[in-house]
Amino acid sequence: MSITFSQPFAEPKGSPIRELFPYLSLPGMISFAGGYPSPSLFDSEGLRDAAAEALTAGGVAFQYGSTEGDVSLREQLSALMAHRGLDCPSGRILVTTGSQQAFDIVVRVLMNRGDVAYVETPAYPATIQALALAGTRIVQVPVDSDGLNVATLEEMLRAACPKDRPKILYTVPTFSNPCGTRLSLDRRERLVQLALEFEFVIVEDDPYSELAFTDERLLPIYAVASRCVTPEQNPVVYLSSLSKTVAPALRIGWMVASPAVLRRSAIAKQTMDLCTSPVSQAIAASYLASGRYPATVASACAEYGRRMSTMATALQSHLGNRVQFDKPTGGMFLWGRMGDGIDPTRVFKEAVDLGVVYVPGHAFYASNPDANTFRFSYAAPDCKQIETGVARFAEALEKAGSALANSD
Amino acid sequence: MSITFSQPFAEPKGSPIRELFPYLSLPGMISFAGGYPSPSLFDSEGLRDAAAEALTAGGVAFQYGSTEGDVSLREQLSALMAHRGLDCPSGRILVTTGSQQAFDIVVRVLMNRGDVAYVETPAYPATIQALALAGTRIVQVPVDSDGLNVATLEEMLRAACPKDRPKILYTVPTFSNPCGTRLSLDRRERLVQLALEFEFVIVEDDPYSELAFTDERLLPIYAVASRCVTPEQNPVVYLSSLSKTVAPALRIGWMVASPAVLRRSAIAKQTMDLCTSPVSQAIAASYLASGRYPATVASACAEYGRRMSTMATALQSHLGNRVQFDKPTGGMFLWGRMGDGIDPTRVFKEAVDLGVVYVPGHAFYASNPDANTFRFSYAAPDCKQIETGVARFAEALEKAGSALANSD
Numbered sequence: 001m002s003i004t005f006s007q008p009f010a011e012p013k014g015s016p017i018r019e020l021f022p023y024l025s026l027p028g029m030i031s032f033a034g035g036y037p038s039p040s041l042f043d044s045e046g047l048r049d050a051a052a053e054a055l056t057a058g059g060v061a062f063q064y065g066s067t068e069g070d071v072s073l074r075e076q077l078s079a080l081m082a083h084r085g086l087d088c089p090s091g092r093i094l095v096t097t098g099s100q101q102a103f104d105i106v107v108r109v110l111m112n113r114g115d116v117a118y119v120e121t122p123a124y125p126a127t128i129q130a131l132a133l134a135g136t137r138i139v140q141v142p143v144d145s146d147g148l149n150v151a152t153l154e155e156m157l158r159a160a161c162p163k164d165r166p167k168i169l170y171t172v173p174t175f176s177n178p179c180g181t182r183l184s185l186d187r188r189e190r191l192v193q194l195a196l197e198f199e200f201v202i203v204e205d206d207p208y209s210e211l212a213f214t215d216e217r218l219l220p221i222y223a224v225a226s227r228c229v230t231p232e233q234n235p236v237v238y239l240s241s242l243s244k245t246v247a248p249a250l251r252i253g254w255m256v257a258s259p260a261v262l263r264r265s266a267i268a269k270q271t272m273d274l275c276t277s278p279v280s281q282a283i284a285a286s287y288l289a290s291g292r293y294p295a296t297v298a299s300a301c302a303e304y305g306r307r308m309s310t311m312a313t314a315l316q317s318h319l320g321n322r323v324q325f326d327k328p329t330g331g332m333f334l335w336g337r338m339g340d341g342i343d344p345t346r347v348f349k350e351a352v353d354l355g356v357v358y359v360p361g362h363a364f365y366a367s368n369p370d371a372n373t374f375r376f377s378y379a380a381p382d383c384k385q386i387e388t389g390v391a392r393f394a395e396a397l398e399k400a401g402s403a404l405a406n407s408d
Numbered sequence: 409m410s411i412t413f414s415q416p417f418a419e420p421k422g423s424p425i426r427e428l429f430p431y432l433s434l435p436g437m438i439s440f441a442g443g444y445p446s447p448s449l450f451d452s453e454g455l456r457d458a459a460a461e462a463l464t465a466g467g468v469a470f471q472y473g474s475t476e477g478d479v480s481l482r483e484q485l486s487a488l489m490a491h492r493g494l495d496c497p498s499g500r501i502l503v504t505t506g507s508q509q510a511f512d513i514v515v516r517v518l519m520n521r522g523d524v525a526y527v528e529t530p531a532y533p534a535t536i537q538a539l540a541l542a543g544t545r546i547v548q549v550p551v552d553s554d555g556l557n558v559a560t561l562e563e564m565l566r567a568a569c570p571k572d573r574p575k576i577l578y579t580v581p582t583f584s585n586p587c588g589t590r591l592s593l594d595r596r597e598r599l600v601q602l603a604l605e606f607e608f609v610i611v612e613d614d615p616y617s618e619l620a621f622t623d624e625r626l627l628p629i630y631a632v633a634s635r636c637v638t639p640e641q642n643p644v645v646y647l648s649s650l651s652k653t654v655a656p657a658l659r660i661g662w663m664v665a666s667p668a669v670l671r672r673s674a675i676a677k678q679t680m681d682l683c684t685s686p687v688s689q690a691i692a693a694s695y696l697a698s699g700r701y702p703a704t705v706a707s708a709c710a711e712y713g714r715r716m717s718t719m720a721t722a723l724q725s726h727l728g729n730r731v732q733f734d735k736p737t738g739g740m741f742l743w744g745r746m747g748d749g750i751d752p753t754r755v756f757k758e759a760v761d762l763g764v765v766y767v768p769g770h771a772f773y774a775s776n777p778d779a780n781t782f783r784f785s786y787a788a789p790d791c792k793q794i795e796t797g798v799a800r801f802a803e804a805l806e807k808a809g810s811a812l813a814n815s816d
Contacts, residue, residue: 058447065657100680249472
């Protein structure tokens with residue numbers, strides 16, 4: 001019996017981040033690797049109360065739900081969106097099984113094999129993998145300290161022949177993964193104009209925007225676009241999630257999009273999982289209705305801000321100008337670049353031996369990686385672990401450096 | 409802004425069953441339509457206790473989980489499988505977001521556009537839709553009172569030129585949807601031989617086998633195959649779910665397959681939803697460990713058996729030999745065929761006006777539907793509603809018959 005797999009699954013590569021998992025459980029290991037929020041910041045008590053309330057409804061709480069999502073959860077999410085400056089009725093929200101599913105739906109509904117996806121680069125690896133497995137052509141768009149480089153994007157668009165123009169552009173505009181940068185308002189406006197001119201869909205992935213360390217708030221790109229077009233004409237598909245602010249284990253994400261996109265997305269979702277767990281949805285709705293969400297987010301912001309500062313200070317004190325990075329103003333990630341030609345991938349084994357794990361930068365590129373880069377997440381470890389972890393990383397660099405010198 | 413959707417989603421059709429949803433909420437409506445289990449049979453108390461227990465673990469209960477699934481749930485499922493006569497270690501089980509996701513994964517991992525899927529027909533509509541949206545060529549294999557007609561299948565396989573041979577064959581061998589039939593052991597054995605000879609994967613969808621009205625148990629096809637081949641060579645991908653026996657709202661399904669299929673399925677699932685809700689998984693594991701599962705299933709079997717008998721008796725007493733059907737020995741569905749040329753699709757509007765809704769048979773065919781057929785589910789309505797609903801259906805047939813006579 002020999003099985004012929006589908007073309008993308010003949011010899012598929014796993015997630016480069018998930019491949020680091022075996023290291024995470026080693027005793028004493030400090031992890032800067034995963035995009036995991038800190039479990040100590042989850043409001044476990046509030047979630048337990050929400051679960052108890054959600055499951056008192058009797059048998060009906062355990063039945064199938066609608067593909068589009070639970071009405072009361074969609075109303076809560078609509079209110080949450082309004083708070084972010086994005087006005088949409090609950091009927092324009094599709095609940096998904098995490099925002100990962102929302103992106104998978106977008107790919108199915110929009111992309112044929114061979115279609116072009118522009119992706120800000122470096123980018124979230126699961127996005128790259130989903131696009132690669134769907135057989136799309138990934139074109140990397142560079143970023144800088146203000147996020148996606150929209151001027152370069154414009155040059156690329158104007159230079160591309162029609163068959164190489166993108167159908168979608170993927171970006172995490174607010175506290176990006178992996179760079180932690182934020183796209184400026186000017187760029188958001190220009191990006192919308194380009195999407196309308198070149199007729200591509202902007203996939204705005206927004207799991208982190210509420211994890212802000214300053215009071216400055218920027219409108220979602222979707223909301224920027226809605227100033228000049230109707231909901232039917234909005235070129236943005238907006239994705240978000242409760243995974244970084246409430247709890248990943250609920251697997252609650254959502255999509256806001258034009259009716260044409262939403263209708264097809266619901267049909268796709270029918271064949272994917274029929275509906276997102278109504279138990280999870282009821283817990284999430286109950287939790288959001290409890291009024292505990294703002295305080296939970298506020299304490300996460302305060303703690304992540306502290307951890308980020310600790311990490312930035314430790315990196316500067318241990319590595320000085322051997323490392324370059326922008327200090328994030330929100331989110332969970334710090335993106336670093338070694339200035340003296342040391343490749344963090346080659347240091348990786350040393351670092352693991354010393355008890356710290358992180359993601360070498362190549363994981364965030366579909367092609368042509370910048371080998372001198374790395375991503376550190378400061379969300380899961382506490383400040384003390386962060387200081388120790390950075391010290392171990394510096395030691396690993398030193399060891400690798402002297403090994404290199406010895407082998408010369 | 410004009411969006412070009414992917415080819416399958418240019419003008420997609422929704423689920424023919426979900427399109428009946430608006431009728432279901434009409435006052436006084438009796439529904440034989442959905443494949444919904446009866447919420448009155450859910451063990452709400454046991455599930456609430458399981459949820460309370462599962463969520464006491466603190467923050468870690470709300471974190472991301474592994475793509476393959478929670479270890480304790482997989483151990484519980486392995487024990488459940490052993491009870492069904494299918495021995496597999498927990499490591500050979502992939503937890504999925506309902507068995508719908510498991511099937512979606514199978515399609516992704518195995519099927520290229522244009523590949524051939526053999527599907528027992530009539531068949532579950534969401535299967536047909538998932539295969540159609542993936543651009544596969546669906547070939548219908550007939551069934552009879554003993555399930556999939558394996559002799560006809562063999563003729564089809566021998567007659568097919570290599571490019572038209574199937575990569576997968578889809579079947580619900582035990583209490584099929586929509587027919588309620590059970591594939592005999594002889595046929596299971598022959599089917600395995602054919603899969604090995606013609607090198608196709610048997611997708612064995614098994615959500616209903618525990619809902620049996622008699623003591624007779626048949627081995628899953630996977631277990632039949634494992635008598636003669638190693639797990640690596642087993643041509644069966646086995647799918648199941650807790651949706652029909654515990655609660656659909658948990659969205660817990662699973663897959664048992666060869667290591668080569670499982671490894672790729674986990675990679676596919678990473679891009680689909682990262683992991684199935686760890687909250688749902690913990691509730692399910694806790695519930696299965698509580699020991700309440702066997703009694704819950706036993707009372708569902710007893711009640712569904714009563715409802716099925718009530719429906720069969722009512723159909724016979726109201727319609728006599730105008731309707732043909734096999735009395736199911738388990739599951740949730742009765743498949744009927746009108747003997748006198750009356751098309752249940754054309755009667756549908758009359759029936760809705762009289763307060764009963766069901767699924768006309770055409771929904772269960774990818775092509776060439778038998779227009780005289782219909783599916784009644786006896787799972788959700790109680791016995792009194794079943795009697796009233798069948799009477800209304802008979803009345804609708806009568807009205808349509810006289811309208812037809814008048815218009816002649």
